Amino acid sequence: MVEARSLSARGGRILLYAILIAFAAFYLTPLIVVILNSFRSFQEITQTSVLGFPKEFRLDNWVQAWGSYCIAGICSGISPYMWNSLLIAVPATLISTLLGAMNGYLLSLWRFRGAGLIFGIITFGVFLPAQMKLVPWAITLRDLGLSNTLAGLVLIHVVQGMSFTTLFCRNYYVNVPQDLIKAAKVDGAGFLQIFWRIILPLSPPILIVTVIWQFTGIWNEFLYGITFSEGSARPVTAALMALSANIAQAREYGIESASVLIAALPTLLVYLFGGKYFVRGLTAGAVK
Amino acid sequence: MSALSVEKLRVRFGSVEVLKSVDLAIESGEFIVLVGPSGCGKSTLLNVIAGLEQATEGRIEIGGREVTGVPPKDRDIAMVFQTYALYPAMTVRGNITFGMECRGVPKAEQKEAVARVAKLLQIEHLLDRRPGQLSGGQRQRVAMGRALVRDPVLFLFDEPLSNLDAKLRVEMRMEIKRLHQRIGTTMVYVTHDQVEAMTLATRIAVMNGGVIQQFADPQTIYDQPANLFVARFMGSPPMNAIPARLAASGSEIAAMVGPDAATAVPLPNATAAMKDWVGREVVLGIRPECITLPDGEQPGKPAASLPATVEMIEPTGAETMALIRVGQSEIMARMRPDARPAVGSVASFALDTAKACLFDPKTESRIA
Amino acid sequence: MTQTATTMQAGQTRPARTAPRRSWLSDIPDLLTRIVAGLIAAAAVSYVVGFTLWTVVISFTDSTLLPEYSFVGFKHYFTLLRSRVWQVAYFNLTIYGLGFILGATGLGLLLAILIDQKIRAENLLRTIYLYPMALSFVVTGTVWAWLLNPTIGVEHFVRSLGWAQFNFGWLVDRDMAIYCVVIAAIWQASGFAMALFLAGLRSLDADLYKAAAIDGASPARMYLRIMVPAIWPIVVSVLVILLQTAIKTYDLVRALTAGGPGIATTLPTNVVYDYMFQRGLMGAGSAAAVMLLLSLLIVLLPYALFQRLRRGKGGGHG
Numbered sequence: 001m002v003e004a005r006s007l008s009a010r011g012g013r014i015l016l017y018a019i020l021i022a023f024a025a026f027y028l029t030p031l032i033v034v035i036l037n038s039f040r041s042f043q044e045i046t047q048t049s050v051l052g053f054p055k056e057f058r059l060d061n062w063v064q065a066w067g068s069y070c071i072a073g074i075c076s077g078i079s080p081y082m083w084n085s086l087l088i089a090v091p092a093t094l095i096s097t098l099l100g101a102m103n104g105y106l107l108s109l110w111r112f113r114g115a116g117l118i119f120g121i122i123t124f125g126v127f128l129p130a131q132m133k134l135v136p137w138a139i140t141l142r143d144l145g146l147s148n149t150l151a152g153l154v155l156i157h158v159v160q161g162m163s164f165t166t167l168f169c170r171n172y173y174v175n176v177p178q179d180l181i182k183a184a185k186v187d188g189a190g191f192l193q194i195f196w197r198i199i200l201p202l203s204p205p206i207l208i209v210t211v212i213w214q215f216t217g218i219w220n221e222f223l224y225g226i227t228f229s230e231g232s233a234r235p236v237t238a239a240l241m242a243l244s245a246n247i248a249q250a251r252e253y254g255i256e257s258a259s260v261l262i263a264a265l266p267t268l269l270v271y272l273f274g275g276k277y278f279v280r281g282l283t284a285g286a287v288k
Numbered sequence: 289m290s291a292l293s294v295e296k297l298r299v300r301f302g303s304v305e306v307l308k309s310v311d312l313a314i315e316s317g318e319f320i321v322l323v324g325p326s327g328c329g330k331s332t333l334l335n336v337i338a339g340l341e342q343a344t345e346g347r348i349e350i351g352g353r354e355v356t357g358v359p360p361k362d363r364d365i366a367m368v369f370q371t372y373a374l375y376p377a378m379t380v381r382g383n384i385t386f387g388m389e390c391r392g393v394p395k396a397e398q399k400e401a402v403a404r405v406a407k408l409l410q411i412e413h414l415l416d417r418r419p420g421q422l423s424g425g426q427r428q429r430v431a432m433g434r435a436l437v438r439d440p441v442l443f444l445f446d447e448p449l450s451n452l453d454a455k456l457r458v459e460m461r462m463e464i465k466r467l468h469q470r471i472g473t474t475m476v477y478v479t480h481d482q483v484e485a486m487t488l489a490t491r492i493a494v495m496n497g498g499v500i501q502q503f504a505d506p507q508t509i510y511d512q513p514a515n516l517f518v519a520r521f522m523g524s525p526p527m528n529a530i531p532a533r534l535a536a537s538g539s540e541i542a543a544m545v546g547p548d549a550a551t552a553v554p555l556p557n558a559t560a561a562m563k564d565w566v567g568r569e570v571v572l573g574i575r576p577e578c579i580t581l582p583d584g585e586q587p588g589k590p591a592a593s594l595p596a597t598v599e600m601i602e603p604t605g606a607e608t609m610a611l612i613r614v615g616q617s618e619i620m621a622r623m624r625p626d627a628r629p630a631v632g633s634v635a636s637f638a639l640d641t642a643k644a645c646l647f648d649p650k651t652e653s654r655i656a
Numbered sequence: 657m658t659q660t661a662t663t664m665q666a667g668q669t670r671p672a673r674t675a676p677r678r679s680w681l682s683d684i685p686d687l688l689t690r691i692v693a694g695l696i697a698a699a700a701v702s703y704v705v706g707f708t709l710w711t712v713v714i715s716f717t718d719s720t721l722l723p724e725y726s727f728v729g730f731k732h733y734f735t736l737l738r739s740r741v742w743q744v745a746y747f748n749l750t751i752y753g754l755g756f757i758l759g760a761t762g763l764g765l766l767l768a769i770l771i772d773q774k775i776r777a778e779n780l781l782r783t784i785y786l787y788p789m790a791l792s793f794v795v796t797g798t799v800w801a802w803l804l805n806p807t808i809g810v811e812h813f814v815r816s817l818g819w820a821q822f823n824f825g826w827l828v829d830r831d832m833a834i835y836c837v838v839i840a841a842i843w844q845a846s847g848f849a850m851a852l853f854l855a856g857l858r859s860l861d862a863d864l865y866k867a868a869a870i871d872g873a874s875p876a877r878m879y880l881r882i883m884v885p886a887i888w889p890i891v892v893s894v895l896v897i898l899l900q901t902a903i904k905t906y907d908l909v910r911a912l913t914a915g916g917p918g919i920a921t922t923l924p925t926n927v928v929y930d931y932m933f934q935r936g937l938m939g940a941g942s943a944a945a946v947m948l949l950l951s952l953l954i955v956l957l958p959y960a961l962f963q964r965l966r967r968g969k970g971g972g973h974g
Contacts, residue, residue: 020770023763024784027843030799031787049812050802099696106693118701125704127956129904131928131945135714135938136707139723162700179373179446182340183434187387188361190686191693197386201377220792222907227933237794241911244798253802264795271790275783278790279851 037257038062045253058254065258072242074232078259081239085219086266087150088235092157093214097207099158100165105195107166108173109181119170125163130223133160141228148233153225157218164217165210168281172206173199205280212274213281216267236263290352291316291474292337292442297346299332299498306332308498310346314476314491319468322478323485324495325521330478333495334444337476339363351441361390366435367444370451372427374419380430381415384437405433408467425456432467445477449484461487482522486510494518510575511643516652519573519645525609525620528579529647532572534565543572543646545594547615553592555641561655562646570655573645576609579621581629582638592639596621598629612637708949715942723938732943742944745924748834752923753902755838756845760898761891763842764849769879771850772857782854786847793844797911800840801827804912830920833913837905837921840912845901849894856887889966896959903952924948 037045038061039054067077074080107119137156138147146152176199184194225235234242240263243256271278294312298305307329314320322330335341337348339360348355355363374383384405385398393401406412409429419427428448435443448464449457465488468475479485485492486506493503494517502514513519519527532543532553541558545551553572555562579594596612596619603609603625610621610629621637629635646655718728736742767785771778788796803809804827811824826832860883868878884891906925909915915922928948932941 016770016773016775020767020775020781023767024781027784027788027847030796030803030843033803034799045808048816049810050805050808051810051813099700102693103697103700106697118697121704122697122700125700127900127952128704128708129925129945129948129952130906131925131932131941132711132949133707134929134932134945135723135942136710159699159703162696163704166700177371177373179369179371180375182335182338182360183367183369183373184375184386185340186338186360186365186367187434188390189386190689192684192686192689193390198375198377201375216790220794222792222794222910223929227929237792237907240794240798244801244911251808253808256798260795260798264791267790267792268787271787272783275786279786279855282789282848282851283855 034257034260037253038065038261040254042252042254046251050253061252061254061258062262065255065262069243069252069255069259071239072231072245076232078236078239078243078262080232081234081236082262084150084229084234085236088153088157089215089218092154092161092218093211095154096158096161096165096214097210099162100167100210101169101200101203101207102195103162103166104169104171104173105199108170109176109178109194109199110191111178119166122163122166125160126167128163130160134223134227137224137228148229148231150229150233152228153235156224156228157214157221160224161214161218165214168210168213169203169206172203176202208274209277209281212270212277216270216278219267239263290314290349291318292351292476293347293349294333294337295347297333297336297348298344299329299336299341300344306498307336307343310498310500312493312500312503314474316474317472319465319475319477319488319490321485321489321492322476322495323480323482323492323521324501326480328495329498330480330495331446334367334446334476334478337442338365338367338444361387364441365444366438366440366442367446368431368435368448370447372419372431372448372451374427374430374434376419379416379418380411380422380433383419383430384415384434387434387438401437405437408436408470409433424452425460428452428460432464436467436471439473441474443473443475445475447479448477450479450481464488482524486522492522494521496521512645512654512656513573514654516571516573516647519647519654523575525576527573527575527645528617528619530572530574530614530617530619531649532570534562534568534570534646536563536566541566543570543644545572545614545617551594551614553594553639553641553644555644555646557642557644559656565646565655569649571647571649571652573647573654574639574641575643576620576622578640578643579612579619580638580640581610581621581623581627581635592641594637594639595634596637597634598631600631601629603628711942712946714939715946717939719938719942721936721938728939732940733947736940736944736947741919741922741927742924744919745922745927748921749903749923751834752837752841752905752921753899755835756841756902757895757898759838759842760846760849761894763846764894765853765884765891767846767850768853768857769883771854773875782851785850788844789848791844793905793907794911796840796844797908800836800843801912804836804839827913828917830917833917833920837909837912841902841905841908844908845898849898852890852894853887856890857883860886892959892962896955899955900952903948903955924951 033050036052036054037050039057039059040052040061041055041058044052044055065077066079068075069077071078071081103122107115141147141152141155144152144155146155180198181194184198189197220237221235222237222241225238226241229235229238240259243259244251290313292312292314294310297307297310299307310329310333312320322333324330332341336343337350339355339358343356350363350365374380375386378386381402384402388398388401402415403412406415409432411426411429411433414422414426414430419430422430431448445464449460452460461484464477468488477484477488486509489506491503491505492509494501494509494514496517502509502518504512504514509518509522513522513527516529519529530543530545532545533549535542535544535552540554540556541562542552542554545553594614596614598610599613599618600611601608602611605625607625608623608627610623610627612619612621612635623629647653648655713725714723715732716727716729717723717725718731771781775781804824806812806825806828809824811822814822814824827836864882864886865878868882873882904925905923906929909921909923909926913921915926924944925948928941928944930941931937931944
């Protein structure tokens with residue numbers, strides 16, 4: 001049977017790989033185009049197209065993109081915005097993850113009346129469109145004196161992130177046996193002690209997933225960034241948008257490519273090195 | 289003195305009454321087994337005793353001290369859980385010392401206590417492992433170690449053996465019994481396994497529907513079940529319940545069974561209460577081992593004879609069970625290992641009625 | 657308290673009940689930690705509920721640059737429903753949503769099935785198919801804007817290879833520009849669908865494959881008749897998630913087409929933002945946001961109901 005089918009089977013395998021490779025090309029093309037362009041000169045791109053192999057590998061696009069290119073009138077390249085995004089994403093990720101773990105622990109292991117409803121409402125925050133929250137945030141940030149500050153964006157992402165982190169952690173903790181809590185109560189441990197000594201040590205798998213998910217999401221976020229920051233306080237996504245909206249001068253595709261790559265690099269690295277957890281996050285966020 | 293006393297305990301979850309006025313008084317050093325089908329309220333009762341769930345009404349005393357509103361850690365109890373509930377991220381040692389750590393026991397004392405318990409349970413070589421690296425039986429031991437180290441007034445066990453395979457279960461059962469004999473601390477043990485209940489308990493509380501059906505020593509539970517529920521729940525196979533009509537001839541009383549109530553089963557140990565039922569419908573309760581196939585070697589026993597159709601036989605090696613039919617009733621009989629009555633034949637079975645019980649068919653209570 | 661029960665052998669002492677040393681954790685009163693935890697959860701709840709209600713309230717007012725609480729009823733809603741930009745935006749959303757959801761689901765399913773054929777380099781291919789999910793929509797939009805731009809992208813490139821008549825000017829074509837958004841969105845999200853479908857296929861019992869093989873099912877029939885129906889709850893989940901992604905799409909359009917040409921690719925989200933922050937019409941913008949939320953609820957409520965039903969049927973587990 002294996003003999004008789006081998007010919008058509010081999011043809012099938014070749015076709016299979018041909019399709020798989022064709023799609024790989026489809027997904028990779030934009031990335032390759034951007035990488036190549038980041039090494040091509042202004043003239044080279046404008047005289048041909050964005051699809052082309054560099055005549056020589058030049059690094060000055062990268063240098064300018066990082067440190068000196070003018071974005072909306074500020075000629076300091078993309079680096080200050082990278083710092084902004086980092087200063088927003090790291091604290092917001094850590095705080096929202098910790099608060100989400102706390103919420104998840106409270107809602108799954110301390111079953112009380114209404115825990116399900118509270119969880120439902122918090123989870124609904126995941127689906128709530130950001131547009132529903134823009135006006136209240138604008139007013140809140142203004143009243144707190146946090147308009148156009150990084151702290152304001154951290155606050156937004158912490159509060160907004162809690163919906164995701166609570167969802168992830170609660171669904172993880174729900175599978176922790178209730179007996180564990182009972183045993184710890186008999187042992188004399190209190191609410192915080194049980195969380196800190198027994199639940200948190202169990203949590204690295206879900207915490208890694210949550211941190212990766214939150215960092216990627218916050219780094220890539222644009223709407224809150226563009227709405228509640230301006231000038232040099234922008235996160236990098238908003239800066240990128242401003243960069244490509246530069247209509248006053250001719251499009252510097254090489255420099256823009258380098259900027260795009262720099263902006264995308266942190267999340268790409270997280271994806272490449274934490275891919276397993278990234279996928280787990282997608283599944284956890286989706287199937288539950 | 290009383291180690292545990294439960295008075296008029298009620299637990300209601302919303303509109304569901306899980307425990308309906310439970311009373312229980314336990315002397316120090318006893319081994320009490322709460323047994324019943326799932327949902328009977330036995331685990332709830334244990335959790336309420338531990339303080340892990342709140343009673344709606346009623347009063348609990350542990351070691352002579354009222355504990356209503358006292359948190360679990362201050363009740364002087366220790367508990368072994370069905371899933372063992374070992375803290376996964378801690379070593380065995382950490383699991384055992386965590387409670388002492390929470391209470392602020394000095395390190396030296398903790399060390400001493402761990403050594404003592406580890407020796408007792410023979411888990412010294414496991415102390416630095418994590419629960420994930422242990423077998424089921426080892427986890428069970430560690431869970432007991434964690435409880436033992438507290439040296440409480442009262443041990444609570446919540447179906448501690450139900451996650452083990454059959455062989456290990458028997459081993460650990462013996463070990464728990466041995467442990468109780470050595471340390472003598474009062475134990476309350478929840479299980480749905482009537483064999484565990486019979487083998488371990490000094491007294492058994494059979495529960496159903498949130499009510500304690502009977503609270504007595506194992507032999508009494510077995511021989512004089514308070515009602516049909518207890519009769520059927522305890523014993524495997526369960527006690528046969530045969531519809532019968534009570535008849536009297538002179539001072540003798542007999543239960544008439546079978547088609548047209550034609551077969552008389554004399555009841556030599558009839559009580560005065562039974563005599564009031566003469567002429568009325570009852571349920572005759574008789575254990576399978578009291579129904580045998582006579583082999584001519586049982587002279588002098590007050591054996592009644594019951595002709596029945598053999599429907600099926602189940603040899604187990606140590607004995608042979610037979611499912612027999614008398615009229616509408618299917619009855620289990622326990623015979624000698626080599627007995628092989630032909631399936632479909634009618635055989636005459638010998639009945640030992642010394643321990644037969646009668647039940648009220650309406651209330652299902654035993655007629656004493 | 658005395659203990660009369662026979663204690664453990666070997667002359668042991670009972671552990672001290674008073675605490676000479678405790679960890680810092682137990683120094684924080686238990687009640688306080690519970691209250692704090694409750695407050696955190698309460699904050700999360702009031703954020704979702706409070707901000708939603710706040711926007712709903714503002715949508716009934718004539719607020720412009722600043723919130724003011726003079727109520728105008730459903731005025732903004734009627735105005736919006738009658739406005740051309742809102743109608744066009746919803747029309748665009750319909751085209752984009754259908755194309756994106758069907759495209760991403762179909763492609764994701766195809767790739768998942770192909771990858772499920774015990775292929776070599778599975779990890780590499782999966783990594784390649786999924787990496788766009790790690791990017792922001794701004795990056796995706798920016799790069800696809802270049803590729804699809806006729807003067808600098810694919811059209812120019814193909815013409816320079818010799819096909820002088822090659823036309824690929826969708827990005828500047830009023831009727832076709834919306835499909836550019838579809839392509840970029842599929843590129844970004846189909847890997848996500850693939851990952852979920854693949855996880856679903858892998859979770860199926862291996863005996864299912866064996867049984868189908870013994871029944872003599874061809875691979876295509878096996879997948880269409882057995883595997884895909886077996887993972888249909890995942891298919892539904894993917895459809896719903898993509899649908900809510902579609903409704904919420906904002907940055908992609910802004911980076912790729914800025915809503916144009918004209919308003920040919922403007923989505924409701926763009927209209928909301930435009931009202932709120934370009935034209936300074938906070939009341940009208942909020943009304944648009946509420947309508948966006950209602951569109952989302954039309955999708956999510958049946959799904960939530962379906963999930964509940966499915967769990968209920970599962971016999972109380974899960």
